[in-house]
Ligand SMILES: *[C@@H]1O[C@H](CO)[C@@H](O)[C@H](O)[C@H]1NC(C)=O
């Protein structure tokens with residue numbers, strides 16, 4: 112009736128979403144259902160049978176406060192508004208008269224992705240060698256387990272990845288002013304992505320450092 116006990120189902124979800132861990136069974140009158148979480152196999156939800164009556168327990172402690180909901184027909188467990196602290200292994204045990212069966216869910220929670228920010232790299236902008244070129248930076252702050260990439264149309268130009276650490280990332284790109292190809296900077300993790308398109312005419316039109324330089328020259332001339 113139930114899946115084999117070595118099965119581990121991978122579940123990937125974005126922070127803030129709700130996820131349901133489905134038992135794929137219909138709870139029979141005599142079945143007991145037990146959900147545990149993490150290496151300590153903490154009991155988080157249970158359907159207990161006492162005197163022919165099924166009682167439902169869901170943990171309201173610690174990280175699971177106000178998060179859990181169990182379907183009394185199927186024993187499926189829903190985690191609402193999921194956070195990274197809910198990452199881990201969820202074990203399901205179904206105890207019926209005839210047999211005990213197990214199933215495991217490996218839940219990975221990924222952070223929401225910030226939209227990448229494209230800025231002009233103004234230190235390079237004012238150098239004479241880059242008159243017809245525009246140097247750009249695509250940046251994101253406080254990210255982990257993501258890849259940041261520049262695309263020209265659908266072609267990947269460059270990318271940089273970060274693993275578990277929460278850090279800031281920047282990826283440079285040089286473009287010609289007159290190029291009207293569609294450039295975009297994309298951040299992605301294994302389940303989702305965010306794209307920012309480059310507006311060349313807006314960002315590369317003038318050097319941001321230029322007007323400041325002119326003002327300084329004028330001041331020096333007056334002295
Ligand atoms: C759960 O998933 C993580 C990340 O994908 C992996 O490193 C880990 O080995 C998995 N655990 C099990 C028990 O499958």
Ligand SMILES: *[C@@H]1O[C@H](CO)[C@@H](O)[C@H](O)[C@H]1NC(C)=O
Pocket residue numbers: 297299303304305
């Ligand atoms: C971003 O996600 C969408 C849909 O989820 C997918 O179609 C697209 O290929 C992804 N883009 C990149 C660059 O990964």
